[in-house]
Amino acid sequence: MNVICLDLEGVLVPEIWIAFSNETGIAELKRTTRDEPDYNKLMHYRMDILRGRGLRLSDIQDVISRIRPLDGAREFLDEIRSRYQVIILSDTFSEFASPLMRQLGWPTIFCNSLKIDSCGMLEDIRMRQENGKMKAVEALQGIGMKVFAAGDSYNDLAMIRKADSGCLFRAPENILRENPDLPHCTDYSAFISIIGEAFK
Amino acid sequence: MNVICLDLEGVLVPEIWIAFSNETGIAELKRTTRDEPDYNKLMHYRMDILRGRGLRLSDIQDVISRIRPLDGAREFLDEIRSRYQVIILSDTFSEFASPLMRQLGWPTIFCNSLKIDSCGMLEDIRMRQENGKMKAVEALQGIGMKVFAAGDSYNDLAMIRKADSGCLFRAPENILRENPDLPHCTDYSAFISIIGEAFK
Numbered sequence: 001m002n003v004i005c006l007d008l009e010g011v012l013v014p015e016i017w018i019a020f021s022n023e024t025g026i027a028e029l030k031r032t033t034r035d036e037p038d039y040n041k042l043m044h045y046r047m048d049i050l051r052g053r054g055l056r057l058s059d060i061q062d063v064i065s066r067i068r069p070l071d072g073a074r075e076f077l078d079e080i081r082s083r084y085q086v087i088i089l090s091d092t093f094s095e096f097a098s099p100l101m102r103q104l105g106w107p108t109i110f111c112n113s114l115k116i117d118s119c120g121m122l123e124d125i126r127m128r129q130e131n132g133k134m135k136a137v138e139a140l141q142g143i144g145m146k147v148f149a150a151g152d153s154y155n156d157l158a159m160i161r162k163a164d165s166g167c168l169f170r171a172p173e174n175i176l177r178e179n180p181d182l183p184h185c186t187d188y189s190a191f192i193s194i195i196g197e198a199f200k
Numbered sequence: 201m202n203v204i205c206l207d208l209e210g211v212l213v214p215e216i217w218i219a220f221s222n223e224t225g226i227a228e229l230k231r232t233t234r235d236e237p238d239y240n241k242l243m244h245y246r247m248d249i250l251r252g253r254g255l256r257l258s259d260i261q262d263v264i265s266r267i268r269p270l271d272g273a274r275e276f277l278d279e280i281r282s283r284y285q286v287i288i289l290s291d292t293f294s295e296f297a298s299p300l301m302r303q304l305g306w307p308t309i310f311c312n313s314l315k316i317d318s319c320g321m322l323e324d325i326r327m328r329q330e331n332g333k334m335k336a337v338e339a340l341q342g343i344g345m346k347v348f349a350a351g352d353s354y355n356d357l358a359m360i361r362k363a364d365s366g367c368l369f370r371a372p373e374n375i376l377r378e379n380p381d382l383p384h385c386t387d388y389s390a391f392i393s394i395i396g397e398a399f400k
Contacts, residue, residue: 001294001313001328081306082298094201098282106281108308110343113201128201128344139339143310144328 002199003140004080005133005159007151008090008109011169012073013100016092017046019067020060026053039091040125047122056120057095065099076188077104080195084148087140089133091155093125110136134158148198150191165198167191202399203340204280205333205359207351208290208309211369212273213300216292217246219267220260226253239291240325247322256320257295265299276388277304280395284348287340289333291355293325310336334358348398350391365398367391 009015021029028049036042050060080086088109090097095114101107110132115124129135137147137159149156149163152171160166160182167183168175169191176184185191209215221229228249236242250260280286288309290297295314301307310332315324329335337347337359349356349363352371360366360382367383368375369391376384385391 001310078306082302085308085310087308102282105305106278106307108285108287110201110285110345132343135343139343143332143335143339145310 001145002084003145003147004084004086004195005089005137005140005147005149005163006086007133007153007156007169008088008092008097008100008111010152011070011150012077012088012104013069014067016064016067016096016100020063023063023066043125047124051121057114057116057122058120060122061095061099064096065102067100069100069103072188074104076191077107079192081107084195084199085145087136089136089149089159091132131158134162137162146199148195150195167194167198201285201345203285203287203345203347204395205287205289205337205340205347205349205363207333207353207356207369208288208292208297208300208311210352211270211350212277212288212304213269214267216264216267216296216300220263223263223266243325247324251321257314257316257322258320260322261295261299264296265302267300269300269303272388274304276391277307279392281307284395284399285345287336289336289349289359291332331358334362337362346399348395350395367394367398 006012017029017032021027026049029046031042031045033039033042036045077086086107088107090109090111093112093114094109097109097111101109110128112128113126114122115126117123133156137149140147147163149159149166150169151160152169154175157179167185168179170186171184183194185194206212217229217232221227226249229246231242231245233239233242236245277286286307288307290309290311293312293314294309297309297311301309310328312328313326314322315326317323333356337349340347347363349359349366350369351360352369354375357379367385368379370386371384383394385394
């Protein structure tokens, strides 16, 4: 049985924090793991900003529900779901992903979650496990699945390497340069061809 | 992160072989694992009948596409997909499930597959692994998921027992009698309450 493990942000939807920053005009939220490699520290920096502005989870979800999936993403997802099984593997939080999953027709997603306080404010992050994307691929292979994995970032490389096959999608220059052996595509129809070839 | 593992036939869609037998009028296809406990033998018996009638996979899929999900199943599935992750664990074959998955909005399903010959006839079955439902639950728990599992048959009991919580749905008398400790429900709104309680 064939399963596709897909990264979310940059592959099906825009980078959530960048889009959120654009929607709200809060420029400090553009800070990413490139500026602060410690993810836990970065998330606490972001949560402090949100708390300082009095933004509750419901306010954040309201903004996220105005973010649209990438052009053609829903059609691409429906097409591959009609041929294979698909699981989205993401480092985002289920509470943020939910308004986007609704627009994508509720695909299955494995990600992290948030701890929300009694006022509805973001209190802490709950990571499902270390290296969660790669371990999910390994678990699927352990129950007899053939896995194709794709993403665009450093945190996708371990899952792509662990999978039976995979590719990069709209990856930045440095990642392409450092991984010349991985197939790369920038549009969904080429993406479907690469997947079809891999599962042939 | 919370995942619901659901049996397919009897929970979201009718028993496929019974419905197929009704649609086609081929009474011999009503034979189930109750009459022939050896699943491999039963499937070869079924494939011989289909071959004898000249029925190709495409003919079978055409009949299956006329089978409708159970009343309220799609709404139930959309409701639980908006709150939790859902994976359908079934002993059916992806080639049979596909027309039903389309009607259910392409939920993720882990099941078995068929070997099709060059004429499009069913040649053999390919089981993903022994005890696949239970092992899928175990694999999900191994990557940090809290699992709720539900089904209606003997082959669901191991996955329900392995899961963190679970229930029976529209199970026959003998299964209910032998498993008095498992919650049981017969409608989707009670089902949603049991799941909500389990993940609280």
